Amino acid sequence: ICRLKVIWDLIGNKSFCSYKVKTKTQQFCRNEYNITGLCNRSSCPLANSQYATVREEKGLCYLYMKVIERAAFPARMWEKVKLDRNYAKALEQIDENLIYWPRFIRHKCKQRLTKITQYLIRIRKLTLKRQRKLVPLSRKVERREKRREEKALIAAQLENAIEKELLDRLKQGTYGDIYNFPIHAFDKAMEKQEEETESEEEEEEDEEESGTREFVAEDEFEESDLSDFEDMNNLKGSSDEEEDAEDQSSEEEETEEELEEEKTKAKSKGKTPLKGPIRKKRAYVEIEYEQETEPAQKSKAT
Amino acid sequence: KKKGKTKKLKQKIKPDEAPVQEMEQAEIEVTENKSESGACFPPTFSVSEIKNKQRRHAMFLKLKEEKRKQKLELKKKKKKERKALGDQAPPKEVPKTIENQRIYDETTVNPEDEEVAFDEGTDEFSAYFNRLTNPKVLITTSDRPRGRTVRFCEQLATMIPHAHVYYRRGLALKRVIPQCISRGFTYLMVINEDRKVPNGLVLCHLPDGPTAHFKVSSVRLRKEMKRRGKDPTEHVPEVILNNFTTRLGHSIGRMFAALFPHDPQFVGRQVATFHNQRDFIFFRFHRYIFKNEKKVGIQELGPRFTLKLRSLQKGTFDSKFGEYEWVHKRHEMDSSRRKFHL
Numbered sequence: 001i002c003r004l005k006v007i008w009d010l011i012g013n014k015s016f017c018s019y020k021v022k023t024k025t026q027q028f029c030r031n032e033y034n035i036t037g038l039c040n041r042s043s044c045p046l047a048n049s050q051y052a053t054v055r056e057e058k059g060l061c062y063l064y065m066k067v068i069e070r071a072a073f074p075a076r077m078w079e080k081v082k083l084d085r086n087y088a089k090a091l092e093q094i095d096e097n098l099i100y101w102p103r104f105i106r107h108k109c110k111q112r113l114t115k116i117t118q119y120l121i122r123i124r125k126l127t128l129k130r131q132r133k134l135v136p137l138s139r140k141v142e143r144r145e146k147r148r149e150e151k152a153l154i155a156a157q158l159e160n161a162i163e164k165e166l167l168d169r170l171k172q173g174t175y176g177d178i179y180n181f182p183i184h185a186f187d188k189a190m191e192k193q194e195e196e197t198e199s200e201e202e203e204e205e206d207e208e209e210s211g212t213r214e215f216v217a218e219d220e221f222e223e224s225d226l227s228d229f230e231d232m233n234n235l236k237g238s239s240d241e242e243e244d245a246e247d248q249s250s251e252e253e254e255t256e257e258e259l260e261e262e263k264t265k266a267k268s269k270g271k272t273p274l275k276g277p278i279r280k281k282r283a284y285v286e287i288e289y290e291q292e293t294e295p296a297q298k299s300k301a302t
Numbered sequence: 303k304k305k306g307k308t309k310k311l312k313q314k315i316k317p318d319e320a321p322v323q324e325m326e327q328a329e330i331e332v333t334e335n336k337s338e339s340g341a342c343f344p345p346t347f348s349v350s351e352i353k354n355k356q357r358r359h360a361m362f363l364k365l366k367e368e369k370r371k372q373k374l375e376l377k378k379k380k381k382k383e384r385k386a387l388g389d390q391a392p393p394k395e396v397p398k399t400i401e402n403q404r405i406y407d408e409t410t411v412n413p414e415d416e417e418v419a420f421d422e423g424t425d426e427f428s429a430y431f432n433r434l435t436n437p438k439v440l441i442t443t444s445d446r447p448r449g450r451t452v453r454f455c456e457q458l459a460t461m462i463p464h465a466h467v468y469y470r471r472g473l474a475l476k477r478v479i480p481q482c483i484s485r486g487f488t489y490l491m492v493i494n495e496d497r498k499v500p501n502g503l504v505l506c507h508l509p510d511g512p513t514a515h516f517k518v519s520s521v522r523l524r525k526e527m528k529r530r531g532k533d534p535t536e537h538v539p540e541v542i543l544n545n546f547t548t549r550l551g552h553s554i555g556r557m558f559a560a561l562f563p564h565d566p567q568f569v570g571r572q573v574a575t576f577h578n579q580r581d582f583i584f585f586r587f588h589r590y591i592f593k594n595e596k597k598v599g600i601q602e603l604g605p606r607f608t609l610k611l612r613s614l615q616k617g618t619f620d621s622k623f624g625e626y627e628w629v630h631k632r633h634e635m636d637s638s639r640r641k642f643h644l
Contacts, residue, residue: 130474132445141632149519149582149608155400156579158586159600165542166573166590166598175568179592 008047012039017046033064033078035108042104052098052105054083054112061090061116063097063109087117400580405641409549418549422556426511430488430560437561439465439489440482445472448498453523455493457605461574461587463538463563475504475619483508489561490619493518503609505557506619512627513619514557516583516609523605531589531601537570538563539587545578550628551644554583554611572603581642583609611644 011017019031020039027039035053036043045051049068054061063081070077081097083090091110098106169175349365352358384391396402411418422428429435439462441455447470459465475492482490487508494502500521506513524530541562546555558576571591577584587604615624628643635643 129472141636145610146519148580149610152580152582153584153608156577156584158575158577158584161544161577162542162573162575162586162588162590162600163598165544165575166592166600167596169540170592170595170598178568179595 004047004049008041008044011046012041012044019046033066035105035112043108050101050105052101052109054094054109054116056116056120059120060085061113063094065097083113087113090117400640403640405638407548407641407643410547411549411552418552422552425553425556426507426509427556427560429509430564431556433564435488437464437489437563438487439491439561440487441465441467441491441493442470442478443492443500444494445470447493447495450498450521450523451493451495451500454500454521454605457524458491458493461534461539461604462561463536479506479508479618500607502612504619507557507560508618510617512553512557513615513617513624514554515612515615517612519608519610521605521607524603527602527606529601531603534572534587534589534603535570537567537572538565539570539572539574540566540568542573542575542577544575546644548644550611550614551578553614554644573600578644581610581644583611583644585609 011020017029017039019029019034021028021030028037029039029044031045032055033045033051033053034043035045035051041047045053045066049066049071051066053064055064056062061083063083065079065081066077067079070079081093083093090113094106094109094113098109170179349358349361352361422431430437439459441459441462443451443455447455455467459467470492475490479490490504490506490508492504492506493500494504496502500518503516503518504513505516524533539562541559543555543559546552555576555578562574571589573588573590575584575586575588577586584606585608586602586606588600588602590598590600592598611628612630613626614628615626617624635641
């Protein structure tokens with residue numbers, strides 16, 4: 001009885017073949033000597049006594065042949081022939097080795113050789129191009145870095161740092177004459193010095209110039225009402241700058257104090273009151289604004 | 303004993319009636335009987351030994367409250383002492399921060415250091431700082447960039463004057479670099495992308511300058527930023543470099559400074575900030591306005607991102623044969639939480 005027919009009956013259809021992989025539409029053969037990779041009567045290396053394949057090892061193609069004469073010697077069953085690197089010559093070699101073999105096997109061997117040479121060429125081309133190196137990330141490290149970055153961001157206080165740096169640059173004068181502020185800085189410095197020695201000067205004034213009239217504001221005097229009066233003061237005090245400065249500083253001081261009181265009353269209702277020095281500066285600044293730099297206030301970029 | 307009993311009663315009020323309760327009550331009773339007063343526990347007792355969750359929680363809360371009270375008392379006492387001493391009070395203690403506790407790095411630059419000044423006069427950036435060259439930046443990405451990376455590149459190009467974005471068509475960097483040099487570029491910036499998000503930056507100073515490789519994180523594009531201003535104008539921005547203290551930090555800082563042209567146009571009122579904090583470099587781009595000599599308002603425009611230096615290599619980009627000046631080695635350098643390198 002035909003041995004191969006029996007074999008195929010069993011492994012192909014009825015019984016089990018360990019190389020067979022079944023999918024919904026097709027059956028594949030996992031046997032390494034299989035020429036097409038499908039599970040067919042003509043492609044099964046177990047069910048065919050005369051069989052040939054082309055396989056590739058380390059970039060070289062080999063032709064494997066199995067004949068019925070060596071069926072009893074499993075160790076020597078497959079004959080391995082090294083094929084030439086040249087594709088055309090390799091095809092000729094296949095033809096020469098598989099002469100008088102069935103058409104199917106010859107054809108399939110050549111097809112397989114073609115495919116193999118194509119993918120070998122592609123491999124060689126890709127290795128010449130730049131290859132993407134995958135660097136594994138450690139999840140623990142990434143999480144740690146992320147956390148440290150957040151903490152560093154909080155510690156950096158970027159806005160404050162940038163503002164400080166910009167103000168320092170303004171003070172140093174890197175901006176030159178673009179902004180008019182530096183003049184006020186000098187004025188402020190001068191007036192601060194005068195505030196320190198003010199008490200002495202006031203006493204001197206009283207001693208020297210008794211009988212002069214000074215216009216002093218009321219207790220609940222609103223600073224906003226000052227606008228007209230201030231201009232008048234400026235006009236008057238053109239002759240003696242120092243006296244004017246002193247007058248202004250004393251007036252401003254008084255209005256500052258009043259404003260401070262008002263502000264404390266106002267602020268104590270709702271929000272937290274500002275700290276002392278900032279409040280003072282604010283009052284000071286508002287006076288300046290009303291004098292000169294109103295347009296700058298409006299041009300604030302939002 | 304009475305106190306112990308009242309405590310037991312309190313605990314009984316809790317709505318759990320498992321029979322296990324009695325066993326534990328017995329335990330607690332025993333331990334409480336051992337103690338001298340109801341409030342203090344013997345040293346072997348710990349809150350975690352109580353099996354019942356609600357009771358354990360109650361005990362824990364009590365413990366916490368006691369601790370808090372003690373702390374408050376301590377504070378009050380200290381305050382009183384301080385008041386009493388008046389002027390002679392010891393100076394207020396400064397809280398420890400990571401910046402305070404930072405391990406002193408021996409390569410920290412002293413502002414008057416002559417050697418550093420000499421080095422900086424003769425290094426690769428001296429040409430820029432002596433105003434011999436003007437910066438010209440080429441921005442590109444890794445292969446096949448996704449939309450986010452492309453937009454990030456575009457925004458970078460708007461911020462950095464004289465910057466050009468080119469699409470990378472699978473070109474090898476080593477071949478790109480000679481072409482860039484021949485066309486007069488001073489910087490090559492390659493933004494590496496992974497999973498549709500930019501995550502790396504290679505900054506290469508061109509006429510054989512150093513190459514720095516950074517890890518990029520938390521990129522915010524312009525449209526994702528809240529309360530931002532209008533697009534940046536073509537004016538040359540100012541540059542702020544904060545906190546670059548060590549030699550390495552100095553060289554990186556100079557690298558960043560050389561990206562921008564020398565003379566900032568103050569009319570534009572734009573400022574680009576590179577702020578180093580604990581080895582993370584935060585980049586921000588703002589527009590500022592001086593309200594008066596004591597107050598300045600800043601408004602953020604432009605993208606923001608953080609960088610972390612991974613390696614600094616002498617010479618242009620050459621990952622195989624390059625000579626690395628500094629490489630971040632995790633096991634050596636990340637072992638201490640108080641040691642920073644920039």
